[in-house]
Amino acid sequence: MTGDAPLSRPPMGTLAFWCWAAAFTGVVYLAGRWVTNDYVFFAGYIVLQYVLLATAWNILGGYAGYVNFGTAAFFAIGAYISTALNKWLGLPLPVLILAGAAVCGLIGLLMGGLTLKLQGVFFSIATLALAIVTQALITNWEYVGGAAGAYVIRPSRGPLGGSYVEYLFYTMLLLATLAVCIARTVERSAAGYGLAAIRDDEAAAEAAGVPTMKLKVATTVLSGALMGAAGAPLPFFVTYLDPPSAFNLAVAVNTIAMPLVGGTATWIGPVIGAVLLSIVQEAAMVTISSAVNLLLVGLIMIGFITLAPNGIMGLLRGRRR
Amino acid sequence: MxxxxxxxxxxxxxxxxxxxxxxxxxxxxxxxxxxxxxxxxxxxxxxxxxxxxxxxxxxxxxxxxxxxxxxxxxxxxxxxLARSFQLPRPFGSLTVAENLRVPLLYAGATKLSDAECRERGMALLGQVGLADKAAQRPRELTQIEQRKLELARAMAAGPxxxxxxxxxxxxxxxxxxxxxxxxxxxxxxxxxxxxxxxxxxxxxxxxxxxxxxxxxxxxxxxxxxxxxxxxxxxxxxxxx
Structure with missing residues (x-):
């Protein structure tokens, strides 16, 4: 947010940004139609899933400074709502995504209402507790397989032609782009200034007229809903969903590491962090071993926290001054 | 009365x-x-x-x-009812002008447009003598300038x-x-x-x-x- 800096170029308007994002999505879609190797869509899906998760996390964690350790809970709930509704009614994927987002938004509302009176680290611990409680509940939910997990049949063809994985990729592309557009819109709106004020000094924000509680709860709902949407297509992507894979440590760690590496102050940070870290991990998985992933993420995260606490965007901005 | x-x-x-x-x-x-x-x-x-x-x-x-x-x-x-704090508590990641923007956006009775916010913020900064520091961060201000920012931000709420x-x-x-x-x-x-x-x-x-x-x-x-x-x-x- 440097909108008042007299020398900087006027920032792109919100409408223009949405148009560019739509154009970008269209171009990737058209390019995707030429790709015949399904691996590209598998890898691309993972990258976009992390763009979505990191962006969703950053709306609360980066803009408002409330660190949510419960990403895995929202993500897994999205995945399990989708699994359950698919088994029960066999609804189409977009409906499952909306349902996952709605349920997770509601959980964000409950969690926010209960825990956002807690400031700073206490909020973070409460979100961690949420993840543990949710995992215990889902492990005992027999309808979706309980501890044994559930198989989900992935259709062989997607509704747009091409494989179903290709369809999942486009779905995730749309969701990720939407999330980035929402994040940027929030960032530039009055809410963005209110959240930044909360992050910097909550009592001073309240004294400046910011309804801090209302704003924090609304942000938790939005952030949770986007995480739920990220989880909803997962059962079709992995085809076998069990609690350990839904509540994967990698998801929780990555979602925090990516915004930190990219920079938490603006929408672009989580995008850069997500693309970079997920590509590094994908490359490590293919070339070295699948176990070295998290080690790499951990090392990169430590490096950034000690050497560049404001992430890549912070480094770039520092250079420009 | x-x-x-x-x-x-x-x-x-x-x-x-x-x-x-x-x-x-x-x-x-x-x-x-x-x-x-x-x-x-x-x-x-x-x-x-x-x-x-x-x-x-x-x-x-x-x-x-x-x-x-x-x-x-x-x-x-x-x-x-606006207050300033004993120790200045500016919004550190925002510029001086943006610090005033927060109460201008939130505390006013009427919703201000972008241009109105800027205009009113600059007028207040002019009043306390911080107009030329609008684009700086609070940590770059001197002690007295931070006090003035604190008062200007309270005034931006229109108390x-x-x-x-x-x-x-x-x-x-x-x-x-x-x-x-x-x-x-x-x-x-x-x-x-x-x-x-x-x-x-x-x-x-x-x-x-x-x-x-x-x-x-x-x-x-x-x-x-x-x-x-x-x-x-x-x-x-x-x-x-």
Missing amino acids: AALLDVQGLGKRFGGFTALADIDLQVAAGERLGLIGPNGSGKSTFVNCISGTLRHDSGRVTLGGQLLDALPPHQRTRLG RLLIADESMAGLSNAEVDEIVDLLLRLNGQGVTIIMIEHIMRAVMAFSQRLVCFVAGRKVADGLPEEVVRNPEVERAYLGE
Whole structure:
């Protein structure tokens, strides 16, 4: 947010940004139609899933400074709502995504209402507790397989032609782009200034007229809903969903590491962090071993926290001054 | 004329410690009130109870006839009660201009457009002499500039009543005069001001009326020259 800096170029308007994002999505879609190797869509899906998760996390964690350790809970709930509704009614994927987002938004509302009176680290611990409680509940939910997990049949063809994985990729592309557009819109709106004020000094924000509680709860709902949407297509992507894979440590760690590496102050940070870290991990998985992933993420995260606490965007901005 | 701020029987305890006991205070619209008292006399607790940061245990507080007791701080700000903090608490990641933008966006009765926000913010910064620092971060400001930013941000909320909580502590004599002038100008524009201050020179120059707290009680309330000669006030400051 440097909108008042007299020398900087006027920032792109919100409408223009949405148009560019739509154009970008269209171009990737058209390019995707030429790709015949399904691996590209598998890898691309993972990258976009992390763009979505990191962006969703950053709306609360980066803009408002409330660190949510419960990403895995929202993500897994999205995945399990989708699994359950698919088994029960066999609804189409977009409906499952909306349902996952709605349920997770509601959980964000409950969690926010209960825990956002807690400031700073206490909020973070409460979100961690949420993840543990949710995992215990889902492990005992027999309808979706309980501890044994559930198989989900992935259709062989997607509704747009091409494989179903290709369809999942486009779905995730749309969701990720939407999330980035929402994040940027929030960032530039009055809410963005209110959240930044909360992050910097909550009592001073309240004294400046910011309804801090209302704003924090609304942000938790939005952030949770986007995480739920990220989880909803997962059962079709992995085809076998069990609690350990839904509540994967990698998801929780990555979602925090990516915004930190990219920079938490603006929408672009989580995008850069997500693309970079997920590509590094994908490359490590293919070339070295699948176990070295998290080690790499951990090392990169430590490096950034000690050497560049404001992430890549912070480094770039520092250079420009 | 009815008082703008009306405090009746205000009490606040922390555990067994009585921080404020049975405080009555009326402030008329347009008045300049000085509030003094030794350290620990309850001045800051009083400010926190009035502005909603703390909930008082007993009594009632009204602003312009509106009962404030159950309202959170941001709603009190919107009703026209703004405060500055003892130690400046700027929004560190925002520029100076953006610091004012927050109350301009949130505290006003009407929704301002982008251009209106900018215009009003710059006008306020001009008033406190920070116009050329608009694009800087608060940490790049000097001590007195941070105090001015603190006051400007409180003013951006468009208050009827401004509570300036020790906004001159640690400043040089010339700087103190500058802040007093600034507060007098704001008062001239119709803002009622309560100044909480240890620097007697500033309090005496500013106040039309002086109130003194000692150990959570109001011991004096009247013309400044009379209050400083009050034996209880003298004892509190100078000892027996």
